[in-house]
Amino acid sequence: MNDVMANSMLDEDLQGIRDMARKFSDEKVAPTALELDQKHEYPLDLMKELGELGLLGCCIPEAYGGSELGVLAHSLVIEEISRNSGTLGLAIDAHTSLGMMPVLFGGSEEQKQQYLTPAAQGHEIFAFGLTEPHSGSDAGGAKTTAVLDGDEFVINGSKSWITNTGVASSYNVCCKTDPSASGSKGLSLILVRGGTPGFEIGKPETKLCVRGSNTAQLFFNDCRVPKENLIGEINRGFPLFMKGLDEGRIAISALSIGLAQGVLERAVRYAKDRYAFGQPITAYQGVSFMLAEMETQIAACRALCYTVAKMNDAGIPYSKEAAMLKNAAGEMCNEVCYKAMQVLGGNGLSEEYEVERFYRDARLNTIGEGTTEICKMVIARYTLNDY
């Protein structure tokens, strides 16, 4: 892989993190990625090892067990891991960007000490529960309620499509706490610990993509949690998790870029060895141009990703740019995987050659954490205002 362009945007510390994540990805993630996908098995041991290496806590201050390196470092980790496994890339994203970040943004000192420290070190896993059976893109439409009764919130309702279920110890659950408030108002973020009475996890979704990442429904039936588990202010949950989602859009874009890079590497290796009509297929422009287009598309999204991550790390607002990145990277990832499959011909459809897994995993990336259409809606709002 040629890192010249990427290195021009990264200092030595960031290159070091990237190289460390790449080594881990190639040595530890690659050998089991296909098997975990086939068995729909969660990569818990790998999550723990990533925590021990400090690679889950890049965005978390040292005071709470993190390495405080920032979102760009975090996105480099996700990119490198996703070069071999979309499943693990998503598990990290849900744990860190969606799970830990809202606690960092809005949690009390005690909550940060109690929940972030073990999570940053990989001893505990986080999950984030926003989506419901009848509301996904319409994030403000959540119907799960939390009613204060004495010193406890009583939660009733359900969530769907939640990543890291079963293995997570902490679930950030978005609840309506003011039923009289409309839309995204009157929502709060409440932390529910796994195993709390009244909280149950449904059977795992059998899904097309990221098959090892444990997706399921959450059910709350008079589930009582201490009122101290409120993250941030009551009825002010929406801005909190939207801030987490902005950051999550950088992370899931890094996942797109990693998947696309991984599939390009596999396609190039294959194409160099594959002969047709007496020549390697790379001798045909129909094939080599596809590879050229793939590399160009990836490089463009990577440059955008690093730029948006740097905006975050510099404290510059970036909601529009995060949506542009998510939109571009998600679509790019699918196009690149499509082309890689074309380069491999029939073997592209075989599990054995892995491109098939990347092609499936890519489908997540135009849907999760804001569909392509929702991202365009966000961008257009800014565009119409900016000009």
Ligand SMILES: Cc1cc2nc3c(=O)[nH]c(=O)nc-3n(C[C@H](O)[C@H](O)[C@H](O)COP(=O)(O)OP(=O)(O)OC[C@H]3O[C@@H](n4cnc5c(N)ncnc54)[C@H](O)[C@@H]3O)c2cc1C
């Ligand atoms: C593998 C996986 C993991 C996930 N993990 C989590 C998780 O950990 N936590 C969590 O809370 N959620 C999670 N999700 C849910 C995910 O965030 C939602 O699927 C996503 O936000 C889209 O919502 P939806 O599926 O309800 O689709 P809908 O909102 O029903 O959208 C259906 C279609 O309508 C379009 N659409 C909707 N509204 C508009 C509009 N205003 N303008 C134009 N088009 C529109 C959408 O773009 C889409 O094409 C996960 C999903 C997947 C697939």
